[in-house]
Amino acid sequence: MEIEQQLSELQQDATRAIASLTTLEELDPLRVSYLGKKGKLSQILRGMGKLSGEERPRIGAIANEIKEALQTGLEQAKNRLEQAQIAAQLEAETLDVTMPGVYRPLGRVHPLNSTIDRAIDIFIGLGYTVAEGPEMESEYYNFEALNTPADHPARDMQDTFYLTDGNLLRTQTSSVQIRYMETHEPPICVVAPGRVYRRDTVDATHSAVFHQLELLVVDKGITFTDLKGTVKEFIRQMFGEDLETVFRASYFPFTEPSAEVDVRWKGKWLEMGGCGMVDPNVLKAVGYDPEVYTGFAAGFGVERFAMVLHQIDDIRRLYNSDLRFLRQF
Structure with a gap:
């Protein structure tokens, strides 16, 4: 039950962290910290060796569901941040078509x-x-x-x-x-x-x-x-x-x-x-x-x-x- 509780807390923390992302640069470090080989999920799953044969399949299934949920959340966050970045760029580069253009006179052959x-x-x-x-x-x-x-x-x-x-x-x-x-x-x-x-x-x-x-x-x-x-x-x-x-x-x-x-x-x-x-x-x-x-x-x-x-x-x-x-x- 201790590992199950740790997995539940990890999912909650990761969900809050994903929701608070504001830039694409923050996305990959967060993924690695939770889902990487040395991430928090891997550290919790190292304790499965202490579980009985009946508990391991159930805890493993829970861990996979949490992993898939976090991956889905990260992908959705990536799409959200990319759309926000594009919107900000369009806002910054919006052209006022009513403004007069910059005049550049054509050259002539000497x-x-x-x-x-x-x-x-x-x-x-x-x-x-x-x-x-x-x-x-x-x-x-x-x-x-x-x-x-x-x-x-x-x-x-x-x-x-x-x-x-x-x-x-x-x-x-x-x-x-x-x-x-x-x-x-x-x-x-x-x-x-x-x-x-x-x-x-x-x-x-x-x-x-x-x-x-x-x-x-x-x-x-x-x-x-x-x-x-x-x-x-x-x-x-x-x-x-x-x-x-x-x-x-x-x-x-x-x-x-x-x-x-x-x-x-x-x-x-x-x-x-x-x-x-x-x-x-x-x-x-x-x-x-x-x-x-x-x-x-x-x-x-x-x-x-x-x-x-x-x-x-x-x-x-x-x-x-x-x-x-x-x-x-």
Whole structure:
């Protein structure tokens, strides 16, 4: 009778404890304290060895009923506490749908980026592959491999920023063309966009940091006619109409012959960029046989295109991050 009394008291105590639970964190420790291997129920049942053979089945049945009742009570308490937790969370996170939302203005593509994207889309449509390279270059890739040795007068036109380790900030994305040709065999048809640097005096039409987009084609039988047709088609798609275009003789150390490209836009002649047939010395520098392969290259200033397309009067507006200006695009 003593064990039966202990079981009854345990059930009452456990029932009160379960009813007083307030958080899910309290649930498992309470279960272990009553129903665990070393819990209070197990401790009471250790005394069954003193019972007679007739009492053991009856006390065992009572113990099982108490155990099942406590397990049911614990499960119900768990459900109750989970529902209470969800209700409290919903109450804390309730949204007032009548309140105005937080306004987050949509961003816009910068006019320089949109111009680059527009040009790249055109060249990809013409079958070109985009190639990129580092902005910090060696003299070899920026000058020497492009037929511009240290004593070449053309270096004065492309004075740049030299670093303490002997490298420099590239003056043109033509260096990407050299790197690409070193790792690829003809035929080659690439367009190389990117930021370049020159020690120019900053004014309404010049900047020490600007963007270029250059293209290179190398294959057997490439002629100046291919160059002219490509440039004219690019300009037609870029400006949306077939503009009058003039190829004016010029000089670049890495092309021969070379030309400047002018277009007639809204009654005025505008210089758009330079181009020419790849100089044989450049082909030799990357291991191509100039007796077998020929090619053409052309380069355009992204800022110039952006200024013409959007009628921007000062190149510095593209870099000042003035929202009054940028919100127009």
